[in-house]
Amino acid sequence: xxxxxxxxxxxxxxxxxxxxxxxxxxxxxxxxxxxxxxxxxxxxxxxxxxxxxxxxxxxxxxxxxxxxxxxxxxxxxxxxxxxxxxxxxxxxxxxxxxxxxxxxxxxxxxxxxxxxxxxxxxxxxxxxxxxxxxxxxxxxxxxxxxxxxxxxxxxxxxxxxxxxxxxxxxxxxxxxxxxxxxxxxxxxxxxxxxxxxxxxxxxxxxxxxxxxxxxxxxxxxxxxxxxxxxxxxxxxxxxxxxxxxxxxxxxxxxxxxxxxxxxxxxxxxxxxxxxxxxxxxxxxxxxxxxxxxxxxxxx
Numbered sequence: 001x002x003x004x005x006x007x008x009x010x011x012x013x014x015x016x017x018x019x020x021x022x023x024x025x026x027x028x029x030x031x032x033x034x035x036x037x038x039x040x041x042x043x044x045x046x047x048x049x050x051x052x053x054x055x056x057x058x059x060x061x062x063x064x065x066x067x068x069x070x071x072x073x074x075x076x077x078x079x080x081x082x083x084x085x086x087x088x089x090x091x092x093x094x095x096x097x098x099x100x101x102x103x104x105x106x107x108x109x110x111x112x113x114x115x116x117x118x119x120x121x122x123x124x125x126x127x128x129x130x131x132x133x134x135x136x137x138x139x140x141x142x143x144x145x146x147x148x149x150x151x152x153x154x155x156x157x158x159x160x161x162x163x164x165x166x167x168x169x170x171x172x173x174x175x176x177x178x179x180x181x182x183x184x185x186x187x188x189x190x191x192x193x194x195x196x197x198x199x200x201x202x203x204x205x206x207x208x209x210x211x212x213x214x215x216x217x218x219x220x221x222x223x224x225x226x227x228x229x230x231x232x233x234x235x236x237x238x239x240x241x242x243x244x245x246x247x248x249x250x251x252x253x254x255x256x257x258x259x260x261x262x263x264x265x266x267x268x269x270x271x272x273x274x275x276x277x278x279x280x281x282x283x284x285x286x287x288x289x290x291x292x293x294x295x296x297x298x299x
Contacts, residue, residue, distance in 0.1 A: 027267035029231045029241070031248035032197065034176025035257040037225035045254055052254070056098040057090075057106040058212060059083050065113025065174065067201060073237035074114055074203070082112060082205070085242050089250040104212040106224065111206040114233055115171035117199065168198050175204050176228030180260045197232075203241040204230035207253060227253045240268040 037045075045052050061079060087097060098104030172178040180186070181194045206229075211222040229249035231241055248263040 027236070028264050029236070029244045029248075029267040031229055031231045031245055031261075031263050031265060032175060032177060033227065033229040033249040033252050033257065033261040033263065034179050035225070035227045035249075035252040035255050035261070037254050037256050038223070039256075041224040041254065042256060052094045054094045054096060055105040055254075056096050056103060057108050057209070058098050058101070058104050059087075060107055060109045062109040062111035062206070062208070063113075065111070065116070065204075067114035067116045068118075069114075069201065071114060071233070071238065073239055077238045077242070079110070079112075082110065082242055085246045086110075086205075086207075086250065089246045090253070093250060093253060095253070098212075102216070107210040107212040107215055109208045109210065111208070113204065114238075115174055115198070115202045115204065115230075116167065117171065117201055118167040171198050171202070174206070174228070175202055175230040176206075177230075177260065201233045202230040203233045203238055203245070204228065205242075205245055205249075209254070225254050236267055243269050 045055065047053060066075065090096075095106075169178075172181050175198075177194055177197055181191070186194075207225075207227045209224045209226070211220075211224060214220050214222050227249060229245050231245060233241065244265050244267050248265045249261075252261055
């Protein structure tokens with residue numbers, strides 16, 4: 001039987017090396033993103049009519065938050081893999097690694113980890129009103145122009161979490177949910193929804209972008225943008241969370257969001273990169289014709 005040596009069955013046998021076993025995970029994750037950027041930076045970045053101008057950066061290790069619960073997937077996950085995942089998605093936003101230490105527009109300080117949720121003692125004891133009137137006093141970053149204002153005089157906001165205020169307040173800041181939670185005029189329904197987001201542990205990443213040239217030459221810290229993004233850690237692990245966080249949040253870095261962005265995305269690696277094609281088998285002409293023929297319905 002004559003073989004169709006020129007016709008071979010080609011199968012993509014190599015996928016992206018970072019895909020691993022979670023490549024086609026069907027679970028969904030809701031990523032919450034809080035993005036702030038200085039008006040000057042936004043104007044500079046969007047100066048071209050063709051879209052965001054290319055910018056280069058250096059990454060710098062920030063703080064790691066391990067939380068209260070031992071999580072090996074978080075503790076053992078290399079920072080380098082987080083950086084590589086973010087960098088890959090950042091290219092689509094015209095952010096690229098600097099070619100040398102002297103070059104570069106931004107220094108991206110990356111903070112990551114999980115929130116630490118304490119037991120809410122207010123559920124164990126009746127409300128005696130001691131929490132009412134609590135006035136939060138915090139600063140997200142003293143060097144930034146990030147708007148941290150909220151209605152501190154509202155007893156509705158201030159007594160939300162009772163004795164758990166310190167923990168919840170800190171977690172709200174880490175995840176960026178504070179921007180919506182403490183704003184004036186928040187409705188009870190929105191407030192309840194935001195509270196529910198903070199009841200369980202959340203994986204988070206924070207990117208703080210400094211002016212690299214000003215830091216390098218003048219030793220001054222000037223923040224251009226801060227982006228905070230998080231998702232629930234229950235039912236997943238950090239290895240799956242990282243690509244989901246990056247995919248949902250990176251489109252917002254260097255921008256200003258009026259409210260929180262809530263994006264549902266595939267948990268884990270959402271797309272495959274096809275590698276080199278390899279000939280893994282050959283078929284003869286008769287077999288090829290059978291493949292080409294439409295299947296007949298069973299009578």
